Amino acid sequence: MDEEFRVLTDRVRASLSSPEETRAHASLLALVRQGSPAAREQLARILVAPEQPLWARETAAFVLGSAGDRRAFETLVLLLNYREPARCATAARVLARLGDPRTARAAAALATNPLRTAYSLHPIRLLVELRAPESVPALVAALERQLAARDRHWPIARACVEGLGAIGDERAVPALTSASRHPRLSAAAAAALARISGGGGLGAAPDAGPARRPATDKSGRARVR
Incomplete structure (x- = not known):
């Protein structure tokens, strides 16, 4: 997951278009690094707060979903069918890990x-x-x-x-x-x-067929190939 998060972070960082966005992204990463219950609650609020940029929702959903927090489910489903394939692929991987029955x-x-x-x-x-x-x-x-x-x-x-x-x-x-x-x-x-x-x-085990008898020499001993 660490490598996936690095790829996500690099992709988001490359899409930022203003100093304000860059500072907001840095603050979000600092929140992620805290890893505390309080930080997780703040990430969950990002998913539903108005006027949050999509990159912030995606980052929060990635972190929460990878941790098994099902509050990320709706955002991940939205991203699963998004017009940008990279976002779809990331959402699919996290949804597979999340294990939500929906x-x-x-x-x-x-x-x-x-x-x-x-x-x-x-x-x-x-x-x-x-x-x-x-x-x-x-x-x-x-x-x-x-x-x-x-x-x-x-x-x-x-x-x-x-x-x-x-x-x-x-x-x-x-x-x-x-x-x-x-x-x-x-x-x-x-x-x-x-x-x-x-x-x-x-999930299907391939048919190995009948077991092969080892080749033998004239003395009946197994021959090494």
Whole structure:
């Protein structure tokens, strides 16, 4: 988490545009370094206080969410579907750590929102990581919508295909079969179907096959290769 926070801090610092923002950011980092219950309460207030810059909310949500404080949940969900991929990726990582039971439902809603398709990559990836009951139905629905659309978001469709293959759930077979008919998705869909038919999804132990007998020489002793 320390490296992730450093990356976040560097990204925020590069976006600041005035001396006032720079001083405010330095004060926020000093608050984070305190690490006390009182400091955590101040961070929580930043999440809901009016006129707080987004970088301050993001920093506070990162710190609180990484510490398991579920008051960060709403801000992290907002950032999960934001227009800046770096913010989406950071929010997804913290949400995965946070372990809030609302996370999968929120990610599924974002992944299947037709008005936010262009920003749904990280919700899709989070659903794959969570492997929650909502994951497969949401990924199938998002993929089927892309297959039926006139203007398709191919990276989003591919993320759904790859995610369904990684999860390895047979409920995805019809949608993946349809995806395999599209040249841009055919290879990924074929690989996903192969993983499902072979039981090679996430969490599935690969089939090691029958145990091999060691090679022997003419005397019957094991031969070293």
